[in-house]
Amino acid sequence: MTLQRPPVNSLNLDLLKEMSKSLDEIAKNKSKAMILTSASPKVFSAGLDIMEMYKPDLKRVEEFWTTLQEVWFKLFGSNFITAAAINGHAPAGGCLLAMSCEYRVMTGGNFSIGLNETALGIVAPNWFMDTMTNTIPVREAEYALTTARMFNVEEALKVGLIDEVATDKDDAIAKCKGFIGKFDRIPALARSITKLKMRQAAIKRLQDGRREDLNEFLQFVQNPKIQKSLEMYIQSLKKKA
Numbered sequence: 001m002t003l004q005r006p007p008v009n010s011l012n013l014d015l016l017k018e019m020s021k022s023l024d025e026i027a028k029n030k031s032k033a034m035i036l037t038s039a040s041p042k043v044f045s046a047g048l049d050i051m052e053m054y055k056p057d058l059k060r061v062e063e064f065w066t067t068l069q070e071v072w073f074k075l076f077g078s079n080f081i082t083a084a085a086i087n088g089h090a091p092a093g094g095c096l097l098a099m100s101c102e103y104r105v106m107t108g109g110n111f112s113i114g115l116n117e118t119a120l121g122i123v124a125p126n127w128f129m130d131t132m133t134n135t136i137p138v139r140e141a142e143y144a145l146t147t148a149r150m151f152n153v154e155e156a157l158k159v160g161l162i163d164e165v166a167t168d169k170d171d172a173i174a175k176c177k178g179f180i181g182k183f184d185r186i187p188a189l190a191r192s193i194t195k196l197k198m199r200q201a202a203i204k205r206l207q208d209g210r211r212e213d214l215n216e217f218l219q220f221v222q223n224p225k226i227q228k229s230l231e232m233y234i235q236s237l238k239k240k241a
């Protein structure tokens with residue numbers, strides 16, 4: 001699955017809906033595995049589209065968040081094997097997508113990956129945190145989340161946020177295929193049940209608290225202080241250009 005929403009694959013409602021549909025198709029056609037990557041040469045995904053959260057239409061922003069939750073359920077809780085070929089920056093929601101896969105290969109270069117929410121004055125939802133603690137040790141996750149740490153490729157490898165470094169996108173995809181090939185001699189049902197049991201607690205936590213999580217997000221986007229910070233953040237991104 002190749003993300004292709006220039007310039008930075010920010011996750012807006014339309015892209016999330018497309019991802020949700022594609023994940024359904026992959027599950028339905030009984031594919032063995034999926035590799036998630038990006039068509040951009042330098043950005044895997046810039047995370048959530050900030051414009052979806054800035055001065056939002058309430059009905060749309062509710063659908064936006066619900067669709068993000070659905071994409072996470074379908075990716076994090078998939079039966080099929082998932083790997084991410086991270087060929088560029090992966091901040092925030094981009095990191096969430098990568099961590100929701102079972103294996104991550106990142107191309108070397110001046111790229112960064114991590115959950116930077118606290119730097120924007122945002123508390124990452126529990127399921128973002130759960131996804132991170134499913135990937136790196138709890139102590140490292142707490143430190144990274146509280147400090148909004150963006151890891152460079154070497155740091156990400158050292159902490160286990162990524163599993164391998166690749167020379168380029170083709171190499172990243174080849175390495176993801178190498179991971180998928182490890183399951184050739186493992187019975188598929190035993191593999192998928194094991195994966196889902198390992199992920200069950202995090203999945204159940206969001207299933208049980210899905211409405212509450214949505215309400216928290218809706219309150220968050222309607223808070224004038226948050227709107228002001230989003231406005232300043234958008235300006236800072238634009239000034240950079």
Ligand SMILES: CCCC/C=C\CC(=O)SCCNC(=O)CCNC(=O)[C@H](O)C(C)(C)COP(=O)(O)OP(=O)(O)OC[C@H]1O[C@@H](n2cnc3c(N)ncnc32)[C@H](O)[C@@H]1OP(=O)(O)O
Nearest residue numbers: 007008010046047048049050051089091092093237238241
């Ligand atoms: C309770 C709520 C919890 C959920 C909260 C947060 C989860 C999130 O995912 S919030 C999004 C966080 N993402 C970021 O902070 C990343 C911001 N972007 C960047 O750091 C850089 O764009 C990036 C390193 C990804 C790529 O750098 P460049 O290749 O140099 O691109 P530009 O910075 O020049 O960006 C091009 C263009 O895209 C716009 N942009 C970038 N990111 C976003 C985004 N997340 N949403 C919307 N738009 C984005 C940027 O403003 C530029 O726009 P123009 O100036 O109009 O071209």
